Amino acid sequence: MKLHEYQAKEVLASYGIPVPEGRVAHFPYDAWMVSMELGLPVVIKAQVLTGGRGKAGGVKLAKTSDEARDIAQELFGKKLVTKQTGPQGVKVRKVLVEKVADIDRELYFSIVIDRTTSRPTVIASKRGGMSIEEVAEQYPEDIIKIPIDPAVGFLPYQIRRLKYDLDLVEQGKEAQKIFSALYKAFMDKDCSLLELNPLVVVKNGHLIALDAKMTIDDNALYRKKEISKMRDLTESNPDELEARFAGLNFIKLEGNIGCMVNGAGLAMTTMDVIKLAGGEPANFLDVGGEATPDTISKGFEIITRDPKVKAIFINIFGGIVRCDKVANGIIQALKTVKVKIPVVIRLTGMNKEEGMEILKKAPMKFYIAEDLREAAKMVSELSKKQAATTTKKAEEKTEEKKEK
Amino acid sequence: MAVCVYRTSRVVVQGITGKEGRYHALACREYGTKIVAGVTPGKGGMDVEGIPVYNTMEEAVHNAHANVSLIFVPPPFAADAILEAVGSGIKTIVCITEGIPVLDMVKVKRVIEKEGVTLIGPNCPGIITPGAAKIGIMPGHIFKRGSVGIISRSGTLLYETADQITKAGLGQSTCVGIGGDPIVGTDYIYWLERFEADPETEAVMMVGEIGGNAEEKAAEFIQREIKKPVFAFIAGKTAPPGRRMGHAGAIIMGKSGTAEYKYEVLKSAGVNIIENPGYMGETIYNTLKSKYNI
Numbered sequence: 001m002k003l004h005e006y007q008a009k010e011v012l013a014s015y016g017i018p019v020p021e022g023r024v025a026h027f028p029y030d031a032w033m034v035s036m037e038l039g040l041p042v043v044i045k046a047q048v049l050t051g052g053r054g055k056a057g058g059v060k061l062a063k064t065s066d067e068a069r070d071i072a073q074e075l076f077g078k079k080l081v082t083k084q085t086g087p088q089g090v091k092v093r094k095v096l097v098e099k100v101a102d103i104d105r106e107l108y109f110s111i112v113i114d115r116t117t118s119r120p121t122v123i124a125s126k127r128g129g130m131s132i133e134e135v136a137e138q139y140p141e142d143i144i145k146i147p148i149d150p151a152v153g154f155l156p157y158q159i160r161r162l163k164y165d166l167d168l169v170e171q172g173k174e175a176q177k178i179f180s181a182l183y184k185a186f187m188d189k190d191c192s193l194l195e196l197n198p199l200v201v202v203k204n205g206h207l208i209a210l211d212a213k214m215t216i217d218d219n220a221l222y223r224k225k226e227i228s229k230m231r232d233l234t235e236s237n238p239d240e241l242e243a244r245f246a247g248l249n250f251i252k253l254e255g256n257i258g259c260m261v262n263g264a265g266l267a268m269t270t271m272d273v274i275k276l277a278g279g280e281p282a283n284f285l286d287v288g289g290e291a292t293p294d295t296i297s298k299g300f301e302i303i304t305r306d307p308k309v310k311a312i313f314i315n316i317f318g319g320i321v322r323c324d325k326v327a328n329g330i331i332q333a334l335k336t337v338k339v340k341i342p343v344v345i346r347l348t349g350m351n352k353e354e355g356m357e358i359l360k361k362a363p364m365k366f367y368i369a370e371d372l373r374e375a376a377k378m379v380s381e382l383s384k385k386q387a388a389t390t391t392k393k394a395e396e397k398t399e400e401k402k403e404k
Numbered sequence: 405m406a407v408c409v410y411r412t413s414r415v416v417v418q419g420i421t422g423k424e425g426r427y428h429a430l431a432c433r434e435y436g437t438k439i440v441a442g443v444t445p446g447k448g449g450m451d452v453e454g455i456p457v458y459n460t461m462e463e464a465v466h467n468a469h470a471n472v473s474l475i476f477v478p479p480p481f482a483a484d485a486i487l488e489a490v491g492s493g494i495k496t497i498v499c500i501t502e503g504i505p506v507l508d509m510v511k512v513k514r515v516i517e518k519e520g521v522t523l524i525g526p527n528c529p530g531i532i533t534p535g536a537a538k539i540g541i542m543p544g545h546i547f548k549r550g551s552v553g554i555i556s557r558s559g560t561l562l563y564e565t566a567d568q569i570t571k572a573g574l575g576q577s578t579c580v581g582i583g584g585d586p587i588v589g590t591d592y593i594y595w596l597e598r599f600e601a602d603p604e605t606e607a608v609m610m611v612g613e614i615g616g617n618a619e620e621k622a623a624e625f626i627q628r629e630i631k632k633p634v635f636a637f638i639a640g641k642t643a644p645p646g647r648r649m650g651h652a653g654a655i656i657m658g659k660s661g662t663a664e665y666k667y668e669v670l671k672s673a674g675v676n677i678i679e680n681p682g683y684m685g686e687t688i689y690n691t692l693k694s695k696y697n698i
């Protein structure tokens with residue numbers, strides 16, 4: 001779960017980490033007020049759960065309160081388009097209004113879980129303010145990496161080293177205190193990422209976390225109630241949210257073949273094999289270990305909501321879940337959700353024969369495939385055929401209208 | 405021979421009185437695995453269809469001489485269950501549990517590395533040596549004893565691969581699902597090393613997916629150390645970047661981690677690439693015949 005910048009800064013401030021003075025504004029007038037209270041100039045930062053916000057025009061400087069109001073007004077109407085959001089972009093609903101810092105130097109600091117060493121790792125650089133990927137490419141020698149042994153924590157000698165490498169001798173104790181507090185916040189809050197880019201040295205010599213990104217491990221949210229409450233659902237795709245509440249893992253894609261699969265790896269493979277057969281997957285959907293009639297119905301419902309979808313591919317490899325149960329689930333689901341497009345089913349694994357028998361006796365029509373490649377070929381062809389008939393029907397309709 | 409689990413493995417199931425633990429303990433026993441004990445704190449003295457249940461791992465190891473643990477404990481308590489198994493002297497642990505907090509696994513990993521314990525998973529289907537021992541949740545009947553070792557990050561995709569290999573007329577020595585989480589107990593390298601040393605294994609199939617760099621690291625190792633033929637498929641070639649595809653690990657960040665990049669480095673390490681997952685069994689069968697005379 002990603003936190004907004006202002007939420008991350010609230011958390012950091014509670015650990016004694018200095019952040020700029022600022023407040024969230026939900027309306028242009030709020031921004032005007034806050035800028036008056038803080039003193040000018042102020043910086044207005046769009047609060048969206050995506051990276052690359054600055055480049056997309058989501059961060060702006062205001063010299064007067066009227067300007068602050070106008071910038072906020074403009075941002076509220078805007079959809080920020082970044083690499084991560086895709087072309088549809090994300091709507092700005094809140095902005096953070098902050099006092100402008102008098103920057104002397106920009107640094108980079110983050111803590112991540114390094115999958116190679118399985119340890120929390122501090123990454124820091126004297127080159128803050130630019131993306132760390134760029135720094136890694138252009139100035140690899142300027143990147144400091146410090147793996148932390150979870151048994152003993154972030155050790156004084158490691159923190160001292162960081163102080164020297166980042167030229168923070170003058171900041172001495174202050175820097176050490178901040179680094180140690182950052183690690184504590186990372187561990188306490190079950191973070192998977194904590195990033196300050198930049199962490200700045202201001203003209204009077206003090207350190208301030210000018211930007212903050214915090215991602216919390218979803219698996220740990222059960223023990224982080226206060227953080228869970230900060231979740232902002234307004235930016236999520238409504239279908240994806242509905243799926244999540246039903247225990248499904250759903251991601252919308254651009255194609256026209258709806259997929260329903262058990263297991264994440266097999267679900268990705270199913271998308272791949274459809275594409276290789278010339279089709280285009282409309283979604284990623286992992287129904288999980290328990291493919292019950294309820295979850296299957298929900299799956300059909302969400303998939304068929306998209307009028308672009310021309311065929312459905314159900315690929316279930318029974319392991320924990322048995323094929324006969326899945327077959328019954330599919331039939332029951334199709335009794336409640338009316339599906340008018342072709343459905344291709346590939347069912348194998350535990351109790352395959354029983355499952356197939358049930359499908360054959362079913363009152364509705366399916367296309368049954370023996371294996372992955374047959375199924376992929378079948379569903380790709382059916383989706384094209386279906387798409388052609390729909391266009392034809394639409395054409396006929398318009399012609400009828402014309403005649404009338 | 406096979407790898408890691410054998411007919412002689414004596415298995416204790418942690419969380420045996422839960423719905424899943426009970427179902428799979430019995431399914432494993434039916435397959436032929438020696439399930440010698442179960443552990444659920446507070447349920448000591450009970451039995452599950454004749455399998456004795458103990459309060460602690462120490463008792464289970466002492467009384468039933470268990471040497472492998474299979475864990476079905478819910479996520480908030482799973483890390484503790486793994487560490488209890490380590491503390492009782494068990495050296496092979498299979499953890500099925502999905503959803504363990506990453507920072508819990510950071511600590512677990514630190515301990516198992518120090519103690520020299522093999523942890524399979526978490527968030528995995530387990531391990532099977534066909535015809536000898538099934539320690540996990542996979543459907544046993546799709547596997548057939550044979551010469552191909554399989555290492556997979558994903559569960560149902562492991563079944564798909566094994567099924568295709570069986571239908572192509574080959575079989576498997578041992579199949580292991582190493583787990584889909586960012587931190588898991590073993591990597592490809594661990595298993596490649598053991599498959600290379602196992603006389604029964606003639607070829608290895610790696611089933612990978614996008615995200616992380618486990619496949620890249622494996623490629624380097626294969627080039628240096630592995631003489632047996634290795635095959636690989638990477639799931640998620642069509643996944644959009646920045647979106648997490650189910651497994652916590654399966655997310656593309658930058659160039660490394662993409663299927664294309666993984667294929668590139670695996671190919672240059674001499675690995676046989678299978679790009680179409682519909683043809684895994686057939687490709688392995690044909691390549692082993694034509695290229696390696698196996």
